Amino acid sequence: MESWLKSCGAKGLDDLKLADFPGTGRGVKTLRSFKQGDTILTIPSDVLWTVDHAYADPVLGPVLRSVQPPLSTEDILALYLLFVRSREGDWMYDGLQSHIAALPTSYSSSVFFDEEELEVCAGSSLYTVTKQLQQLLVDDYRALVVRVLGPHPQLFPLDKFTLDDYIWALCTVWSRSMDFALPEGKSIRLVAPFADMLNHSSEVKQCHVYDPKSGNLSILAGKDYKAGDQAFINYGPIPNNRLLRLYGFVIPGNPHDSYDLVLATHSPAPRFEEKQKLWPKAGLESTSTIALTLTDPLPRSVLRYLRIQRLSEADLAAVKLQKANVADEQISKSNESEVLQFLVESLTGILDGFGIQLERLEEQLAKDFYPVGSNSWAAAHVSLGEQRILRLSRKRAQYLLTVVDSGKDGKAGAQSTASKACAYCGQESSQLMVCGRCKSVAYCGRQCQVAHYKNGHKAVCKAPASGKTEVE
Structure with a gap:
């Protein structure tokens, strides 16, 4: 792969080397020292995996462009990867195939967990999302067979485009793609050969840069490196539930852990149409997902949403007369008490739904009940983080309830x-x-x-x- 990239104009490869590291596995090793901010690697536009490059492919492109409505970015990139992998012996794809040969043959995303491993985090948002995702992948693959693969059997032989192949390609996109905002509100998702081998560390600054003019991808030194160090990039402040679902790893004690609280109200609810007009004024929708975090376990947006949801006829009339932000403050004592009581009960119900309670998980992890680095160990850390946040959220709601009830x-x-x-x-x-x-x-x-x-x-x-x- 390196010789192909050099021939295409990649810079910095003489100072870097792929190597295996304890704890993180395959990564990128520095062969000389770098100062923070130095450009350590540049991958030229021509060799990036992008939607535009897939559309420009003389064989694959016409098929992709004919599909209406268009496929998602993830599906296009996944098909592009599988198509190139299937063209063994075709000299046009030798370079890209050398990149595919360097990719992992399997991943540790939560979609690959068996039932026993996944049950460790039963009750968590990861458990629910993973279950839904496993079924969604099957449904999406079937739709892809009908829309693309089936009508073009010569290009997409089904023995090389199986469900397992499709999931492998999607996991490659999830775990190795980079997203960048472009001018005029546009964005791009890409996979960069060799650069995608860099592992994540929250101890380095975000250091991957896309140049919209040249289309090149550059990696900067996120900190000072000595020769022999592992070079990292920073994926950003990502909670463990998303790290495990997309990237296949967790960070014990992750300070960015969160729990996505879904608040929903349906049309049969009393005064739904009037409330539906108020939620957008509060920056919300009738169905809103709000992240609870360690630093903000009970965001004000949760209270704003529920104050509107629980409005009585009298409260609704009072809100219409307010000139301040809708539901930004307590509307009435009865409304606030009802909201907080509902929160306490709901959070208790969510916590009771976890298969393994917090104290037992802490004890199991302390005694190495789950082998460090195993799927069960990773699932335990996700459950641990979410339960800690939910308990903080409940304590916060309980405190506010005592304040309201005290007068x-x-x-x-x-x-x-x-x-x-x-x-x-x-x-x-x-x-x-x-x-x-x-x-x-x-x-x-x-x-x-x-x-x-x-x-x-x-x-x-x-x-x-x-x-x-x-x-x-």
Whole structure:
């Protein structure tokens, strides 16, 4: 592959080498030192796997262009990979075939987990999405046979375009493609030979760059490297549930873990048409997916959505008179109490649905019950991260519920809770920092204090009559 890339104008290959590394497997090794920001590799446009190149192929292109409606970007790239792989002995594709020969023959994405491995994360969003995806892949392949493969058996012999081949090609696209925003709101997805061998590290800065003018892909040094180091790229702040589904690995203790909370309301619901007009004004839709994270376990958008969903006739009339952002603040005590009670109950139901509860998972991982690096081990870390976030979300909702039910701007409830747990994340501690203004709530750290102030406490935070007036 390297000799072909050099002949096509790739730069930097003399300073890099494919190698096997403990923990990450196949990766890219530096043969000399680099300073952060140095260009270490450039792959020319002509050898990139892109939709435009697939359409431009003299054999495959006419077939792809004839399919209406057009295939998805993922399907086009997957078919392109399989088509080139099937053209063994055709000199036109020798270079691209050398890249395919360097690709893994199998992947560790969650779609390949057996039932026992997947059951470790039962109840998680990954479990649900993976189950749906496994069926969707079968359905999509059948549709592809009808629309493309079947009508052109000479180009697509089914023994080389099986369901397993299709899933392999899609996993190649998922795990190795790069996406870039282009001018005028356009975008491009590409797979770059050799550059796709670089592994992910959150310790380096994002360092892959696409030049829209030349069409070339460049990799910069995301940090200083010495000769012999492994070079990395940064995929971005991706949670473990997505890392395992798309890339086939997890990061223990991933700070970017999240849980996608799906909020949906259907047309038979009371006053649905009126509420449907309010959600967009709050930046939401009747079905909204909102990410719960470690740093923001209960985003304001969740409360905005549910305040609208739970509007009574009287509340709805009051909202229509408001000039402020729709549902950005408490609408009424009864509405807020109903919303928070519903949240607590719903989050409890989600948590109860996990097959292996948090404490048991922590114990199993601590005792190496799952072999490190195995599919079950990876699934356990996904479940662990999601349950931690959901518990923080529930604690946050429970705290807010005590504030609402306490009355008097919630100060009594806040005082009784503050001495035991962080007012934002719910973390229990004997050493909490008290809000310097209202003295009514306390936090486990500055990060939670700032987040809480921005996400609701600002509206109720008032200095005592004889107290100071510092802002948080």
